Amino acid sequence: MKITNAKYIKEPKEDKIACISCKIDGLQYAVPLDKDNTHYVEIKRQIDAGELTIEEAD
Amino acid sequence: MPLSKITAASISDNSVTTAKVADDAITGAKIENNPTIAGNLTVSGSFAPSKNTSNKNMLINGGMRISQRNGTSAVTVSAAAGVYTLDRWQLYTNSGNYSVQQITDTTLPSGFLNAAKITVSSVGNTSGSGNAVHFEQKIEANNISHLNWGGGNAGTARTCTLSFFVKSSVTGTYSVHLGNDNDRFYIATYTIDSANTWEKKSITLAGPSDGTWNTGTGRGLEIVWVLLQGSGGTTSSLNQWISTSQTFASTSTTQWGTNAGATFYLTGCQFEISSVATPFEHESYTNDLAKCQRYFVMDKAGTAYKRYLQGVCTTATWTECLYYYPVTMRAQPSLGSSGTNGHYLIEVNSGASASPSEAPSRSSHSDTTNCIVNLRVSGSTLTTGANCQITSYNTTSGYLSYDAEL
Secondary structure, X not given: OOEEEEEEEEOOOOOOEXXXXXXXXXXXXXXXXXXXXXXXXXXXXXXXXXXXXXXXXX | OOHHHOOHHHOOOOOOOHHHOOOOOOOHHHOOOOOOOOOOOOOOOOOOOOOOOOOOOOOOOOOOOOOOOOOOOOEEEOOOEEEEOOOOOEEEEOOOEEEEEEEOOOOOOOOOOOEEEEXXXXXXXXXXXXXXXXXXXXXXXXXXXXXXXOOOOOOOOOOEEEEEEEEEOOOEEEEEEEEOOOOXXXXXXXXXXXXXXXXXXXXXXXXXXXOOOOOOOOXXXXXXXXXXXXXXXXXXXXXXXEOOOOOOEEOOOOOHHHOOOOEEEEEEEEEEEOOOOOOOOOOOHHHHHHHHHOOEEEEEOOOOOOEEEEEEEOOOOEEEEEEEOOOOOOOOOEEEEOOOHHHOEEEEOOOOEEOEOOOOEEOOOOOOOEEEEEEEEOOOOOOOXXXXXXXXXXXXXXXXXXXXXX
């Protein structure tokens, strides 16, 4: 998976991360922080491998 | 006449009637193992087969009817990507480009309306030992737990049969890989005898008595139709369970992906508990679609101003809308959208409207039964507490998708 433009998104009314906004193979996604979600597993793998960084939330 | 002289020909037709045979005189042991009954079979008691006669197919969308993402449009899969095409079916390539399309035509095997068509757009090669082109489906572990594979449960590992209809422009011996993506893999071959002709193939395998097989919502079994494979992923250990990871094909597998313009069609894919291939289980369209929607849901615009969602403005800049999935999803899904803010419009009950300033996001309060979709507008144009709805604006290009594929 080619993951680009990754950024944390906060909950509108809470100081809590809601999801990760990113493009995966060119398509726009909001990825939940769920260990069973295939996209999230790949994001974690790429972060651990030093291949991806995620921009902090606004 | 001595009994030893009595042959079937000695008994005139219809002379042995039911009344002349004592109750229970003919035991099961006296009936051949695989009888063919020319007429109808009526069972007045309970019918207790040793395997499922419905819901027997562990592959989903084996008839290639469901294509939520692309409909009948061809999608090109480029190198170094695994892309879901028809529902539940993924094409992986790291060598060459290939198009995948749901097709229908009059040459399909009897009873089938659709097939997956794969075409070589840009040829691959086997110069890299890890090069590969795979058309595959990953089966959820929940759906194979009854096979007793791995020896974890009581009972023996069940024998299963994979069957499918295939048509290719390139004849030869092809490979199929079945494995748990962990420590047990089975590579079998089948031969395409005639170019551009539908042929039915089947592969029967005894279940493995060991190995680490998942349970639950994770990956259970991968079934891979190999269309190209570099030498690093090949083996001569066929038709047996092996533990060598990243092994997918026979050393003499046909390198279909190296042929410019080659085509490969597949339909009627079935994986069942059985020692023989039984007829394909044609399920209702509703069942097929619902099974696919556990892994992916597409909500396409279709028409301008389609109403995607309704909800509430939680602040002057944020809306929150709730979507209930058609079925419980395998995992919390990713929320997909077109990537173009102008494809969406927020309408509020005051009559005002606003365009979102960023792509839709999903709340962490969502789960596997529903998704809370958040949309933000620039400025403070919304009225807190007002009802709102998300529409497709004046376009048919937008969509919201929910992706929990394996």
